[in-house]
Amino acid sequence: MLRVRFAPSPTGFLHIGSARTFIFNWLYARRHGGQVILRIDDTDVERNTEESLASIFEGLKWLELAWDEQYRQSERLERHRQMAQVIFDKGLAYRDFSPAHGDADERPYGEGPWLFHPDMRAMSREESDRRAAAGEPFVLRFCVPRETRDKIVFTDLVYGEQCKATADIEDFALLRSNGMPTYHMASCADDVDLRITHIIRGQDHLTNTFKHVLIFEALGAPVPQFAHLPLLVAPDGSKLSKRRHGQVVSVTTYRDCGFLPQAYVNFLCLLGWSPKDNREYLTLDELIAAFSFEGVNRHNAVVNFTPENPIDPKALWLNTQHLRQMDVRDLARYVRPVLERAGLAAPSEDRFLQVLEVIRTRYQTLNDFVTRGRAYFAEDYEITPEASDKLNQPGARELLHELAARLEAAAEFTEHSVETELRNLAAERGVKAGLIINAARAILTGQTVGPSAFAVFTALGRERAIERLRRA
RNA sequence: GGCGCUAUCGUCUAAGGGUUAGGACGGAGCCCUCUCAAGGCUCAAAUACGGGUUCGAAUCCCGUUAGCGCUACCA
Structure with a gap:
């Protein structure tokens, strides 16, 4: 059974880059009849918050892509420690009693990579056990097998064969001095236990993967397949950050701007992936059918926004496409709550669908239905100055009143009949x-x-239309 | 600093040795028209640079440059 996982860490809202990673995981699983596991990677107790967790769920919920199973890493700490112990027991990890090295600026770059503390790696098991028993804090480090292997190799489904010399991989930490597992340890332990077959994640993990391969092997577990995705970046090429780019990096921003989730999903898929047949507008089903790692490219994709215009124009265009091409009954389901939130009520279903058909082709977002479309759902709409000008044309009001009378007397009320009445009136009056x-x-x-x-x-209906004409 | 990854119109991308380098967004213009959209048509706009390999390179190789990522208990 194919199983993928999406593993956000709750240190902020749902980032659009994370959302895209989730979408690609989801599409790949659905494409191949697999399962999607949501795993909350909350091993960093300093930075994780419940508030952030809630906002991540909020974002995921909006996307309307359901997952099959859900776990929380913090509930599995004992298991992670056990698995670290297994690696230690096999002699593939050792205790490092060196004091924590706080300041990153003091790192001794210049002579090449730091690999390990020689005295710690060489320490006898007896001394190590004695110092641990005495309560001395330590970091558990993976003992990278530089003597027996010269390189680590794996094949990435997007980036191809990846190779790195063991001489360039440092003895990374598995357990912190406070006993908490590191990301590498917890992530791999869970991937093993949850029987993850494909790890699909951001390219920022590409070089970490060599360490992960080492952990999987040390655990005696099958090494999953990997697929790394190019990153989403800001127009200047820097990574998207909340501090520098604000709301544009949160998926809930697009929800609040009136995007249809499927349109935004469509947009995100087009960043770093292509169906290669010139299609841009794709429904969710079409995305599932078309998705493959062949279509994923290897360079970062720029999200096109400016401080004045925080929404990528292509995202907006896709939203208009979905707005006018989706089944109108589906559209009604999205517009109704937006109306309600604005204190407006949708008319009866038939009339509602008719109204939507009439106005959907010129709106860009769901929010437009309550702003620009207010007159279709309420009587307290504003008359713009330009509209007043049209009404103030000589004779205009009187003609509207006359039209109202004729429409009331007419046998039928269709687009065609209204047009006939109106043009006749115009002709008669010259x-x-x-x-x-x-x-x-x-x-x-x-x-x-x-x-x-x-x-x-x-769209308004006979009574309301006539009543408004009389009000002119 | 070390290691890894990447480089096609402003942006998203197609073309994986032979094309006038294609499409989309955005921009400009035209058509349609009761307005505004939509739709249709047209135009401007790209292979980072330098070497190779080859009859032929956006495509393969090397170098340069630039960007990104990882780099002693963040994920």
């Missing part, structure tokens, strides 16, 4: 149809821009 059309749109919607005026009439 005015341009546009005068009445634009004035009608102005009073009906409060705006000079929008759908065909005739479609507005039928």
Whole structure:
């Protein structure tokens, strides 16, 4: 059984880069009938918060991509320590009693990589046991087998064969001096226990993978497949950070801006991946069918935003595409709660769908339905100054009143019949149809821009349309 | 500093030895039209640099440059 995992650490909100990693994991699993495991990597007690955990769930929930199992690393600490002990018992790790080296600036760079403290690595087991028993704090380090192996090799599904000399891999920590497992230890231990077959994660872990291969082997476990993904970066190439780039890095920002989750998922997939057939608009099902690591490229992708315009224009364009191409009944499910939050009520289902069909092609976000589309759902819409100009054209109001009378008397009320009545009236009075059309749109919607005026009439319905004409 | 990864229009990308280097967003223009969108059409816009290999290189190799990542108890 193919099993993938998404392992966020709760140190902030759900980052768009993390969201994309989750999406790629999810797509790969669904593509191959596998399972998705959500694992909260919360071994860093200093930085993890419950608030951040909640916000990560909030982001994941919005994406509407369900996972199959869920774990929390902090609940498995004993297991991690056990597995570190197994490695130690096999003689593949040793205790390092050196005091913590605090300041990163003091690192002795210059002569090459730091590998280990020679006296610690060479310490006899007896002395090590004695000092540990005496309560002296230590870090448990993996003993990289530089004498017996000259390199570590694995094949990455995206980056191809990766090779690194053991002489360039330091004796990394497995357990901290406070007994807590490090990321490397906890992550690999869980990947083994949870029977993860494919590790799909950010490229920032590519060089860590050599260490992980060593751990899997030391544990006697099968080494999973790896697929590293290029990173999402800011326009200047730097990594996206909350401090420097603010809200653009949080997925909830896009939810709040009125994005459809499937549109945002579509957008994120196009950063670093391509179906290679020129398609840009893809539904979730199409994404599942098309996804493969062949289509993932190896260089970082820039999220295109500026301080003035924090939303990538392509993301917005994809949202408009989904808005107008998705099943209108699905769209209704997304618009309804947005209306409710704004204190507006959706009309009956048939009318609602009709309204959506009329206005969806010119809106970009869900929020537009309550701002630009307010007149379709409420009576207290504003008349813009431009709209007032149209109504103040000579004779315009009187013509609208006359039109109201004729529409009330007419046998039918369809786009076509309204158009006929309106054009007849214009012809009889010797005015341009546009005068009445634009004035009608102005009073009906409060705006000079929008759908065909005739479609507005039928979308509003006979009674409401006539009533508004009379109000002119 | 060491090690690893990467480099095609402004941005996202296609082309994995032979194409006028394709598509999309964004930009400019035209058509359509009751307005605004949508839609259709057109235009501008790229192979980081230098060497090789080859009849032929965006594509393979080397170097340079640049960016990113990892680098003594963050994930």
